[in-house]
Every structure is written in C-alpha cells, then in structure tokens.
Amino acid sequence: xxxxxxxxxxxxxxxxxxxxxxxxxxxxxxxxxxxxxxxxxxxxxxxxxxxxxxxxxxxxxxxxxxxxxxxxxxxxxxxxxxxxxxxxxxxxxxxxxxxxxxxxxxxxxxxxxxxxxxxxxxxxxxxxxxxxxxxxxxxxxxxxxxxxxxxxxxxxxxxxxxxxxxxxxxxxxxxxxxxxxxxxxxxxxxxxxxxxxxxxxxxxxxxxxxxxxxxx
Numbered sequence: 145x146x147x148x149x150x151x152x153x154x155x156x157x158x159x160x161x162x163x164x165x166x167x168x169x170x171x172x173x174x175x176x177x178x179x180x181x182x183x184x185x186x187x188x189x190x191x192x193x194x195x196x197x198x199x200x201x202x203x204x205x206x207x208x209x210x211x212x213x214x215x216x217x218x219x220x221x222x223x224x225x226x227x228x229x230x231x232x233x234x235x236x237x238x239x240x241x242x243x244x245x246x247x248x249x250x251x252x253x254x255x256x257x258x259x260x261x262x263x264x265x266x267x268x269x270x271x272x273x274x275x276x277x278x279x280x281x282x283x284x285x286x287x288x289x290x291x292x293x294x295x296x297x298x299x300x301x302x303x304x305x306x307x308x309x310x311x312x313x314x315x316x317x318x319x320x321x322x323x324x325x326x327x328x329x330x331x332x333x334x335x336x337x338x339x340x341x342x343x344x345x346x347x348x349x350x351x352x353x354x355x356x357x358x359x360x
Contacts, residue, residue: 148175149271152195152228154186154212156204160256164199167260174267183207187215190226197271198226202234202245209234213248217342225342229270233258251345252276273313275348297338304331308344309351 153164153176165176178193180186182204190198198216202209209232216226232245232253242253251270254263266276297305300321307317314332318325332344341347 146173148173149197149267150175150177150193150195151267152176152178152180152186152189152193152198154180154189154198154204154209155201155233156181160201164263168264168267171264174264183209183212183215186212187220187226190216190228191220191223195228197267198228198230199267200230200232200245200250202232202236202242210244210248213245213250217249231266231270231276233263246277246345247349249343249345251343269311273344274311275308275345276311277348277352297335301331301335301338304328305335305347305351308332308335309348311348 148171151168151174153161153168155161155164158181161179161181165179168174168176177195178189180189183206186198186200186204200209200212204212213230216228216230219225229251230245230249232242232250233256234242234253235256236242237255242250245253252266252275254266254276258266269276303321304317307320312320314325314328317323318328321328323331332347335347336342336344339347339350341350
C-alpha cells in the first residue's frame with residue numbers, strides 16, 4: 145500500500161479542526177500530521193511536518209489564508225518554499241472571495257458544507273496534481289487582464305499546458321497525448337520556467353487567462 149497522503153489542517157476553530165481530523169483519520173490513505181490555528185503557525189507547522197496537502201481556512205486571526213499562502217510559497221531563512229498542495233476550505237460562497245487565494249497558489253477550494261466523502265476526494269485530487277477550479281472562478285480569471293505577452297512555448301508545451309489547465313495529472317496527460325510520464329514532467333518543468341511561475345496551479349491560471357484551456 146502506498147504511503148498515506150499527509151495532511152495539515154489549518155482553521156482557527158478547534159472544534160472544526162477536531163472534526164476534520166476525526167473524519168480524515170478514518171481514511172486509510174490519508175493521515176493528519178498536524179494542525180494550526182492561524183497564518184503564522186500554519187507556515188511553521190508546514191515547515192515542521194512537510195505535508196503533502198494543506199487544508200487551509202481563508203479567514204483566520206493574525207493574517208488570513210492568502211497571507212499564509214504567500215508565505216508558504218516564499219523561501220525563508222534559507223529554507224525553500226513549502227511544496228505542499230493547498231486546498232482552501234471556506235464558508236465564503238461568493239466565488240470572487242476565493243480569487244486571491246487561487247492567484248496566490250491554491251490548487252482549489254471546497255466549501256465548509258462539503259460532504260465528508262467529497263472532501264476526501266478533493267484532497268486526493270489535488271494530491272494527484274489536479275487543479276479544482278469552479279467554472280465561475282475560471283470565468284472570472286478569464287475575464288481579467290490578459291497576460292502582457294505570451295511566453296514562447298513550443299506546440300507540445302502548449303498542449304501540455306492546456307491539459308494542466310483542465311486539471312489533469314501528469315499521468316493522465318501522458319495517456320491523453322501519448323507521451324511518457326517522465327516526458328510530461330519535463331515539459332511541465334519547462335513551462336513553469338518559461339512562464340516564470342512557481343507551480344502548476346499558477347500555470348493553469350495563465351492558460352485560462354490566455355484561452356489555452358479551450359484550445360483543441
């Protein structure tokens with residue numbers, strides 16, 4: 145059996161953290177490795193526990209989830225950025241409220257009234273490399289300012305980027321395009337470098353805003 149997905153739970157309400165931990169610990173393939181109640185402790189715990197996925201609340205005292213996201217993605221004291229995928233869990237129902245978090249690098253979001261099995265499925269999805277963007281959020285991103293200048297991507301890199309924007313993992317992209325998974329990983333690394341972004345979530349946002357996600 146593969147190693148379980150290591151999850152850090154971040155919410156300022158202890159009862160919410162306990163509820164999430166209780167449910168997630170029942171999953172054979174998920175293990176809660178830590179908890180945090182604010183932005184600063186989120187970053188500290190992420191660096192200490194090295195989770196695969198961070199389940200992050202947006203509204204917290206002493207700095208919101210967006211600030212935590214930016215701190216996670218920035219090197220500090222010689223330490224590299226935290227590489228965990230971030231899944232926002234929020235009570236905000238207005239899609240525009242999660243835009244800053246998505247732009248800051250969140251791999252997706254779910255609402256706090258999500259069914260527990262759907263939450264576990266979302267954690268597995270972002271861990272597998274998927275980007276969970278609600279159509280309304282994607283539409284708002286597409287309606288925003290277009291990138292100043294398209295990066296010089298090869299035809300194959302544009303194909304790979306379009307698949308990333310559709311939320312597909314490297315394995316799924318390899319199967320779709322008839323490539324080796326290692327080759328897809330190389331293409332994704334080149335795309336991130338050329339676009340000047342840190343992760344595939346930001347690359348997916350670039351594709352959405354450039355219209356590459358709808359290219360055939």
